[in-house]
């Protein structure tokens with residue numbers, strides 16, 4: 389195939405949109421065109437003008453045509469749709485997962501999770517939990533059905549240290565281990581239990597004042613005590629939502645426990661730590677080591693994995709091996 393023809397094909401890649409998606413696209417100032425497909429010829433023509441208000445008669449016609457699968461956007465316009473898509477992830481995934489390329493869908497999911505986690509970590513948990521949960525549920529469903537999308541998500545993780553970025557990295561790397569690092573795929577419910585624990589194990593950190601979180605060294609005894617209590621705070625904070633299973637809550641409580649009993653808050657040993665608790669612990673340590681924060685050297689993936697292998701008395705070696713499989717790809 390000659391290049392000109394190939395370029396034309398890439399240029400002419402379209403995704404159909406449903407009336408539910410049309411509902412949340414702005415009707416004035418939409419920066420790109422909606423296209424109408426002629427069902428007889430399969431050709432596309434512009435149904436709207438970029439930047440121009442869609443008048444109400446056109447709105448009604450387009451709305452009806454969406455239901456007949458006749459209205460499309462260009463694949464190359466998906467980046468401009470991201471702000472609208474991220475806020476409505478459930479609809480986008482259920483209506484478009486089959487037509488958006490994995491690479492673009494990975495970007496939308498990571499951004500949507502970031503937005504939902506930010507609200508949770510920086511604003512009221514009670515007010516924002518439901519939105520976070522439905523975003524995570526929609527993302528979880530898509531990734532569970534199409535595990536390869538994880539390979540597009542991992543390179544998008546932001547290494548700059550913040551509670552939100554750490555939560556996203558924990559969740560996505562942990563999801564990779566659940567889907568690619570073990571034999572057999574978990575059922576959807578246990579996959580969701582794992583995601584919840586991975587994403588939310590540090591939510592209790594929000595109860596700490598910023599100045600404690602920002603400190604790297606010279607924490608007072610009281611500050612150390614408060615930090616070491618954050619797994620308990622996480623469980624307490626999340627208990628008010630009443631949506632978490634005991635498996636998730638237990639893993640959150642255990643994510644700083646270590647196999648030799650040197651962890652916290654209870655100092656229990658390997659046989660008393662659940663598999664999910666061990667997974668959250670190993671992933672959380674790996675992410676903490678590889679994040680960039682002021683005054684601390686950030687480790688490369690290889691160095692962090694080596695450090696974890698060296699401390700095999702603290703972490704489950706099978707989990708570290710699975711972590712290597714997911715994070716280190718030549």
Ligand SMILES: [Fe+2]
Nearest residue numbers: 589590643672
């Ligand atoms: Fe933690």
